[in-house]
Amino acid sequence: MQKLPIYSLLALLLMMVALPACEEFDENYSTNPNLKLRFSVDTLAFDTLFTETGSTTRQFMIYNRNKEALNIEQIRLAGAERSGFRINVDGRKGSEFEHIDIPAGDSLYVFVEVTIRPHDQDQPFVMQDSVLFSYNGNNEFVLLHAYGQDVYLYKNGGEITTDTTFTATRPFLIYGDLVVAPGATLRIEEGATFYMHDKANIIVHGSLLAEGSEELPITIRGDRTDYIIPSLPYDHSPAQWGGIRFMPESYGNKLDYVYIRNGNSGLDCLPATPDERKISITNSRISNMGGNLLKAVNCDIEVINTELSNARDTLVAIRGGKADFIHCTLANYMSVAGRRDTTFTLYLSNNLSKEQTAPLTVRFDNSLIDGNRNAGKSHTEMGGEIFFDRNENETFAYHFNHCLIKTAIEEDPNYTNVLTIPASTGSSYTLFFKTGSKKNEYSYDFRIAKNDVVAVRNADPEVAARYPIDRYGVSRTEGAFAPTIGAYEFIHLEEEETE
Incomplete structure (x- = not known):
């Protein structure tokens, strides 16, 4: 008689032991209807x-x-x-x-x-x-x-080759790159929403006219609507999609009442010429980027009544060209991913590269520049929220008028009625309603929190009169606390009323 190998005998014994146990287990299920799952x-x-x-x-x-x-x-x-x-x-x-x-x-x-x-x-x-x-x-x-939700789906990106209007009837879901070809204009109607998939970009060779309203802003954000963890929605996490790139030949772009958030590279204005307006950004909010939030190289840009907030890299980087910021809040309190060590809220340079320079002319009126870094000893040192990268052989013209900034400054004719946030203020110095925490799902509200903050009543009234309402429709020229430095006029708010 042929003998079974030892491992076959062991397997047979295990089966013999297991089968009675299974049969006994199967026969002992309760049929009592009162036992509930x-x-x-x-x-x-x-x-x-x-x-x-x-x-x-x-x-x-x-x-x-x-x-x-x-x-x-x-x-x-x-x-x-x-x-x-x-x-x-x-x-x-x-x-x-x-x-x-x-x-x-x-x-x-x-x-x-x-x-x-x-x-x-x-x-x-x-x-x-x-x-x-x-x-x-x-x-x-x-x-x-x-x-x-039915959407207008661009599954493999797409190219806009003629003048086109995107309506707000349904959201747009973008995979890949949505490209506005040279000579074409993409107009986006008020109330439109763009959901951008991972690594999706908007690349503009022609022109982009995104014209929202206070009641119906345009939104451009990532397409994840769920949560990373219970206290952190994907919508509050950076780097959910790519960014918006304005190519060298792109001019005449306008963003009005547009809320752009959670991308990686933010708004990137590639090298151009300052002889023609590259982009005008008004009444908008651009926030929470995984890289730079706004970068412009040798461009002419204008930013008015706008919040620029939270980036892992430098928030606003201007290299050469012209830039005007009026009633803007630049604030970098990135907490979800953390800021990189050598970053600033504002970086100004007349160096385009190691070999190339370009004249720089920038002006800030009634604007607030803050972040969670120490103010430092000088605005030319690491540590402050403003950094000058200056080539003495090229024009480097700047002026800050009635601004509140977090950096150390010396006597300088380029500062007019500028107030500073000193290094010693610490966490007890509260400018804003929310600067990100687990409790409020890492949300931010950069409206001024208290009427005793130095930003209140200290804006230039002549400039405020030219821009008499903030992006929420609050008057800058009326009331006991007017006008306020930054994108938001101060009003009394309870915390639960904030965004």
């Missing part, structure tokens, strides 16, 4: 999802907290293929499962995904389904809930 949620909700794109995977738990094992006779997705939801029960994909075992005190995972089909409608809509559970005469369910 528990679920970690009664409704599993998804954030707004765009049609034709899949969701992230979410999950809920099934708990058997009884002292006896239970057998779930059936787990079934009620809508099956109709709703777009998909489930995975304890590692198995499908829409219906039978005789699922849960030992006493044990639990199971149910994973859920959804892809929403287009509905050809402009307004968001609701998609629902249910996961049904049948056991011992009990029928229970967990509701699945998602909001869907």
Whole structure:
């Protein structure tokens, strides 16, 4: 008689031991209808999802907290293929499962995904389904809930070759690069929203005219609507997409009431000539970038009534050219990713490269420049929030008028009624309502918090009269605290009213 190898005998013995145990376990499921399962949620909700794109995977738990094992006779997705939801029960994909075992005190995972089909409608809509559970005469369910939104989808980017208007009827979802070709103008209507996928860019060779309003601003942001952790939504995290690049031949760009956030390279104005206006930015908010927030090389730019806030690299970098900042708030309190060590809120230079220089002429009126760095001993030293990279053989003209800045300054005719935030103020010196924390989901509000802050009442009234309202419509010329330095006129606000 042929002998079995030793490992075959061992495997046979293990099977003989295991089988009776399984049979005994199978025969000891409780059929008592009073023993109930528990679920970690009664409704599993998804954030707004765009049609034709899949969701992230979410999950809920099934708990058997009884002292006896239970057998779930059936787990079934009620809508099956109709709703777009998909489930995975304890590692198995499908829409219906039978005789699922849960030992006493044990639990199971149910994973859920959804892809929403287009509905050809402009307004968001609701998609629902249910996961049904049948056991011992009990029928229970967990509701699945998602909001869907039809979008204008640019799946592989796209090129705008003729004058084109993007309306606000539906959001735009951009994958890849959206390119405005030379000679073409892309006009964006008020209220339009752009959701930019990972590494997506807007590249402008022609012109971009994004003209929002106080009531209907234009929004350009990342496409993730879910959370990294419960206290941090992706919408408050930088580097969710690429940025907006204005190429050397691009001029006449305008951004009015535009909110741009969470990109990587922010607004990048490539080398041009200051003989023609490169870009005008008014009544806008540009925030939370993974690199520089605004960079311009030998350009003519104008920024008015605008907040420029939070970047891992230097917030605003101007190399050569012309720049005017009027009633702006430049604030870098980046806390989600942290600022890099050698960065500044404002960097001014007349060096374009190691070999090339260009004249620089910049002016700041009624503007606030702050950050979470120490003020330093001099504005030419590391440490302050303003840094001058000056070539003495080239024009380096600057003027700060009625500004509040965080840097040390000496006697300088280029400063007119400039106030400073000294190095010794520390965390007790509160300028703003919110500068980012886990408690408020890392949100920021750079409006002035108190009426005793030196920014209040100290703006140049003649300049304020030329720009009589801030981007929230608050008057700069009326009231006991007018006018205020920065993008926002001071008004009394309770913290819960802030953004």
